[in-house]
Amino acid sequence: MSQLLEVRNLITEFRSENRITKAVNDVSFSLKRGRTLGIVGESGSGKSVTSLSVMRLIPDPPGKITQGNILFYEKDGNATDLLTLPEETMRTYRGNRISMIFQEPMTSLNPVFRCGDQIIEAIMLHQKCSKAEAREKTLQLLRMVKLPRPETMIDQYPHQLSGGQKQRIMIAMAMSCNPALLIADEPTTALDVTVQATILDLMRELQREHDMAMMFITHDLGVVAEIADDVIVMYKGKIVETGSVQQIFEDPQHPYTKGLLACRPRLDMKLKVLPTVRDFMEEHPDGSISERSHDGVTEVLTRVAITKDEIALRNSVLAQKTPLLSVKDLQVYFPIRTGLFSSIKGYVKAVDSISFDVKPGETLGLVGESGCGKTTTGRAILRLVEPTGGSVHFNNQDVTTLSSSELKTLRRDMQIIFQDPYSSLNPRLSVGSAIMEVMRVHSIFNSDNERKDYAQYLLDKVNLLPHHFNNYPHEFSGGQRQRICIARALAMKPKFIICDESVSALDVSVQAQVLNLLVQLRDEFNLTYIFISHDLSVVKFISDRIAVMNAGKIVEMEYAQQLYDMPKEEYTRSLINAIPKGTVEDIRKRKISQ
Numbered sequence: 001m002s003q004l005l006e007v008r009n010l011i012t013e014f015r016s017e018n019r020i021t022k023a024v025n026d027v028s029f030s031l032k033r034g035r036t037l038g039i040v041g042e043s044g045s046g047k048s049v050t051s052l053s054v055m056r057l058i059p060d061p062p063g064k065i066t067q068g069n070i071l072f073y074e075k076d077g078n079a080t081d082l083l084t085l086p087e088e089t090m091r092t093y094r095g096n097r098i099s100m101i102f103q104e105p106m107t108s109l110n111p112v113f114r115c116g117d118q119i120i121e122a123i124m125l126h127q128k129c130s131k132a133e134a135r136e137k138t139l140q141l142l143r144m145v146k147l148p149r150p151e152t153m154i155d156q157y158p159h160q161l162s163g164g165q166k167q168r169i170m171i172a173m174a175m176s177c178n179p180a181l182l183i184a185d186e187p188t189t190a191l192d193v194t195v196q197a198t199i200l201d202l203m204r205e206l207q208r209e210h211d212m213a214m215m216f217i218t219h220d221l222g223v224v225a226e227i228a229d230d231v232i233v234m235y236k237g238k239i240v241e242t243g244s245v246q247q248i249f250e251d252p253q254h255p256y257t258k259g260l261l262a263c264r265p266r267l268d269m270k271l272k273v274l275p276t277v278r279d280f281m282e283e284h285p286d287g288s289i290s291e292r293s294h295d296g297v298t299e300v301l302t303r304v305a306i307t308k309d310e311i312a313l314r315n316s317v318l319a320q321k322t323p324l325l326s327v328k329d330l331q332v333y334f335p336i337r338t339g340l341f342s343s344i345k346g347y348v349k350a351v352d353s354i355s356f357d358v359k360p361g362e363t364l365g366l367v368g369e370s371g372c373g374k375t376t377t378g379r380a381i382l383r384l385v386e387p388t389g390g391s392v393h394f395n396n397q398d399v400t401t402l403s404s405s406e407l408k409t410l411r412r413d414m415q416i417i418f419q420d421p422y423s424s425l426n427p428r429l430s431v432g433s434a435i436m437e438v439m440r441v442h443s444i445f446n447s448d449n450e451r452k453d454y455a456q457y458l459l460d461k462v463n464l465l466p467h468h469f470n471n472y473p474h475e476f477s478g479g480q481r482q483r484i485c486i487a488r489a490l491a492m493k494p495k496f497i498i499c500d501e502s503v504s505a506l507d508v509s510v511q512a513q514v515l516n517l518l519v520q521l522r523d524e525f526n527l528t529y530i531f532i533s534h535d536l537s538v539v540k541f542i543s544d545r546i547a548v549m550n551a552g553k554i555v556e557m558e559y560a561q562q563l564y565d566m567p568k569e570e571y572t573r574s575l576i577n578a579i580p581k582g583t584v585e586d587i588r589k590r591k592i593s594q
Contacts, residue, residue, distance in 0.1 A: 003073045004180060004213045005031040005054070010068035012046075012053045015061065023049040023063070025237035031230075033180070036207065036214040038228030038245065040221055040260065042277075042507045046237040047217045048103075051183045054215070055100055056082060056090050072097070072181075096126040099174035101167075103186035108170060109158040115169045116142075116154030119176055126177045141172040145202060162370065167191065167199060175206060182207075183215045188223060192369040192534040197578040200226050219507040221260055222580030225249060225587050233257045240289075246587050255281035255291040262297045263512035265537040267579065270306040270561060273519065274512035274541065308561075315559055318544060323357035324496060324528050325381070330354050330390035332373075332380045350376040352552035353390065360495070363522065363529040365543030365560065367536055367575065373552040374532045378498040381530070382414055383407055394496065412442050415489040419501035421481035425473040431459070431484050432469035435491050442492060458487040462517060479510030486517065496528045504533060515542055536575050540564055548572050 012024040024046045031037045039047045052058055053065055071079040072093065082093065102108040110118060116138050123134040135154070142150035145168040158166055167187060174182055184203065188196040204227060207214055216227055224231055224245065231248045233241040233256065241254040252258045259277030279300060282292045293300070332351040335344045351373045358364045366374045379385040381392050383399055392399040394414060402410060418424045425434055435455040436448065445451045452469075459468055462483040473481055482502060489497055499518065503511040519542060521527060533539050539546055540560050547557040548571065556569045567573045 002033050002075065002077070003030060004033045005073070006069075006071040006079070007050075007054065008069040008071070010050070010053060010065070010070065012049050012058055012063060012065050014063045022237050024053060027068075027234075027237075027239055029232055029239065029242065031181070031213050031215065033213050034207070034211045035229045036216055036227055038224035038231040039215060039217045039234060040219060040224055040231060041234035042219060042260075042509055044236070045234040047219075047234055048185050049237075050234070051100065051185055051215060051217055054082070054183065055094055055098060056087075057094075057100075092126075095122060095179075096177045097179055098181045098183065099177065099179040100183040101170045101174050101185065101187045109166060111158050114155050114157055115161065115166075116156075119169070119173045122173055123176050137176070138172070141176055142169075144175070144206070145169075145172045146198075147172075167195075168202070171199070171202065171206070175210075178210055179212065181213045181215070183217070185217045186219070187216075188218070193536065193578040193580075194369055194574060196223070196580075200580075203227065219260075219509075220264075220580065221249075221508070222264060225583070226580045233260070235289075236287075249583075249587055252297070255289065258297055260508060262300055263509050265512075265515070265535075265541040266301065267537050267540060267564060267576075267581065269301065270311055271301065271541060272304045272306055273516045275300050275304065276512050276516070277509045311559075311561060315544060318359045318362050321359040321361070324360045324395060325358040325530075326391075326393040327357070327377075327381065328355050328391045328393075330377065330380060330392065331388040332376050332385055333388040349552045351380060351387075354549075354552075354554045355390075356547055356554065356557060358496075358528055358530065360528055361522070361526050362545070363531055363543045365539035365546040366530055366532045366549060367534060367539050367546060368549035369534060369575075372549040374534075374549055375500055377549070378416065378500050378530060378532055382411070382416055382498065384416070408442075412444075412492045413495045414498075415492055415494040415496070416498045416500060417482075417485050417489050417502045419504060421485045421502075422473060424485050425481065425488075427473055430470050430472055431464075431476075432456075434484070435459075435488050438488060439491050444492065455487075455491065458490050459484075461490070461521070462487045463513075479506055479514060482506065482514050483517065486514075486521070490521065490525070493525075494527070496530075498530045498532065500532045501534070502531075503538060504535065511538070518542060535579070536564070537579050548575070 008028050010024050010027045011022060014021045014023055027050060039050065041047050054070055058065060065083060070082040072082055073079045082090065109115065119138045119141060120131060120134040123129065123137050124131065138154060139150050142153055147153050147165060147168050188199050191199065206212065218224060228245045231243060231245050232239050233254065235256050241257045248257060252261055256277060259280035262275040262280065263277060265274060280292055282290050330351055331353055333347040333349055336346045336348060337343065338345050354377065366377065368374050376385055380387045387400055397410065399410065429437065432452065432455050435458060436451045439445060439451045445454065456466060456469055464480065464483055476484065503514050506514060522529060531539060531542050543560045545557060546560050546563045547554045548569065550571050556563065556572050563572065564576060567576060
């Protein structure tokens with residue numbers, strides 16, 4: 001295989017009034033045609049900035065590429081340094097020879113233009129063809145990425161498509177000019193595991209057909225194991241380890257890599273806590289990193305594993321308790337309105353007559369693909385969405401019959417942690433004010449001094465510092481904001497919390513910290529959870545029992561380990577099979593089949 005891309009000693013800086021941050025710090029790597037390079041690391045490690053530097057999409061100011069070479073090789077062996085090209089010439093490479101799939105398709109697609117028109121525009125720009133020819137090529141691309149009804153989809157607007165469909169539109173746009181290099185920046189992060197598996201299969205197929213090289217950027221090592229040939233691991237702008245995907249998974253050398261591998265939720269064992277990156281490495285004031293322990297990933301996992309006897313004992317204790325929450329025949333139907341007078345022509349059965357109980361201190365996992373009714377179920381339990389039928393009994397009270405004032409009182413005991421912590425917090429309120437506000441509304445404590453003391457106590461409980469009390473949401477990372485939302489939910493001293501996709505957008509290491517925190521708080525405050533997620537590995541770690549939802553119905557409910565070991569329904573098996581396992585055996589099988 002011939003060389004396609006070579007990056008030498010790349011430095012990309014971002015300047016502010018007070019400091020210069022080297023987001024990419026002396027990075028070098030190469031990529032051959034037909035190969036996939038996985039770039040992994042936590043948020044802030046420099047993965048995305050590296051890819052944007054290759055595309056020369058760094059905003060100046062505040063960013064600037066200050067050193068290095070980015071050599072792009074033709075098939076005859078001649079190389080062009082992309083950093084030396086004038087912007088007009090670089091445009092002939094960008095989108096044509098090098099394409100990029102961005103992390104969030106909704107923000108990458110223009111909401112006021114039809115999806116097809118956005119692909120047509122790219123084709124006409126780079127291939128100098130008529131609009132009719134470009135439209136026909138677009139239809140072929142939509143068929144290639146296996147979108148249903150391409151003749152209809154070409155005229156749809158982005159808001160009319162699901163997340164997986166929008167991501168396929170982005171792939172079609174990136175493939176429209178048959179690029180030699182495709183850069184995929186977290187292209188599957190927010191997708192269901194089944195949709196993610198389909199997208200990964202599609203990208204592998206397109207790569208084989210077009211002999212295309214790929215840079216695949218992700219924080220999920222399980223995904224890397226599914227698609228990459230070679231891997232570079234980045235931490236704070238530097239490459240700390242590089243090797244073939246098999247080498248990285250079989251024998252990781254750097255403690256940071258070991259930590260990333262260990263903190264993924266496991267399907268083959270039940271753990272008391274998830275290991276984190278900090279269990280493997282210690283960072284010193286001078287920036288150097290040392291290994292905290294010489295134990296491998298397997299040894300660390302064995303120490304925190306829960307035995308089958310311990311699981312059986314907990315399940316039997318929970319089974320003897322009287323349910324805290326009982327849901328009977330819950331229905332949530334949304335009317336389908338058409339015509340000038342918005343007449344109702346039918347209903348979408350988002351939640352279709354489901355029943356289950358949750359015991360005090362238990363965590364019930366609710367899993368399924370997007371659109372299956374998980375979130376609507378959670379919101380209907382809290383009456384954030386009005387149920388169409390059925391009953392929800394909490395602490396022997398029927399939530400569906402309560403008046404507004406009675407419901408307000410009950411909501412002290414029932415809280416929710418939403419998926420997006422940033423949109424859940426008022427940007428104009430400091431963290432302390434946001435936590436104190438809910439206590440003030442519900443008359444918890446007699447004075448603001450007492451509320452402030454309790455707010456600071458809660459911030460300490462979720463591992464935030466005292467000075468964070470006066471900071472604002474934009475000053476925190478995603479993981480820290482999620483901790484703030486947990487602290488705000490705890491301010492009510494609730495008995496029951498619904499966690500709605502509360503870790504789905506977080507790095508695996510931050511996700512591990514938040515999941516460990518939720519388990520710790522559950523045991524300390526005797527909390528009861530419904531944990532909603534599309535990721536069965538995450539749900540299996542935190543849950544005692546799991547309910548699987550599909551098309552508004554619960555199709556299977558069982559103890560977590562038993563559901564994974566012996567799923568009864570084909571739908572459950574498809575969810576389990578779609579999870580990237582990231583095992584050495586799976587990597588070997590993929591290599592043999594290629």
